[in-house]
Amino acid sequence: MILSQDWDKNWDSFQHDIKQQIRDVVNTEHYSVLAEIIPHYKKGDRFLDAGSGLGRWVFHLEKMGFDSYGLDISDSALRKAREYAKRNNLSSKFIYGDLRNIPIELGFFDLITSFGPLNIFLIQ
Ligand SMILES: C[S@@+](CC[C@H](N)C(=O)[O-])C[C@H]1O[C@@H](n2cnc3c(N)ncnc32)[C@H](O)[C@@H]1O
Numbered sequence: 744m745i746l747s748q749d750w751d752k753n754w755d756s757f758q759h760d761i762k763q764q765i766r767d768v769v770n771t772e773h774y775s776v777l778a779e780i781i782p783h784y785k786k787g788d789r790f791l792d793a794g795s796g797l798g799r800w801v802f803h804l805e806k807m808g809f810d811s812y813g814l815d816i817s818d819s820a821l822r823k824a825r826e827y828a829k830r831n832n833l834s835s836k837f838i839y840g841d842l843r844n845i846p847i848e849l850g851f852f853d854l855i856t857s858f859g860p861l862n863i864f865l866i867q
């Protein structure tokens with residue numbers, strides 16, 4: 744089991760400035776995996792990325808018109824994601840929690856993704 748402190752250490756080790764930090768993560772072609780999913784949703788639908796890290800999927804989906812949320816077990820990641828949202832006038836919300844027991848009624852979200860953390864559970 745990877746503990747939240749380990750994830751904090753990981754995200755704390757990003758030393759360069761927050762803008763550059765998220766730019767590094769945002770510049771990706773991975774978003775193409777969403778191309779088949781997105782047409783099934785409408786603007787304003789609620790989206791959650793469970794294990795959101797610095798929030799790249801959350802911000803991307805907000806820009807596509809979703810009411811966007813991130814959930815993470817690392818305070819460090821949440822702090823950086825919230826700071827990025829504030830600096831860039833984005834309204835994505837970031838919640839502390841464990842995706843194995845999401846602290847929000849499940850029907851609240853129209854779409855939930857998890858990029859990364861589930862792989863980690865599978866290989867442990
Ligand atoms: C590999 S990163 C991926 C981050 C983001 N989804 C992305 O693609 O950029 C995995 C993230 O999942 C979070 N995480 C790991 N276990 C978790 C759990 N049980 N509940 C919530 N978040 C978790 C970590 O803190 C970390 O930010």
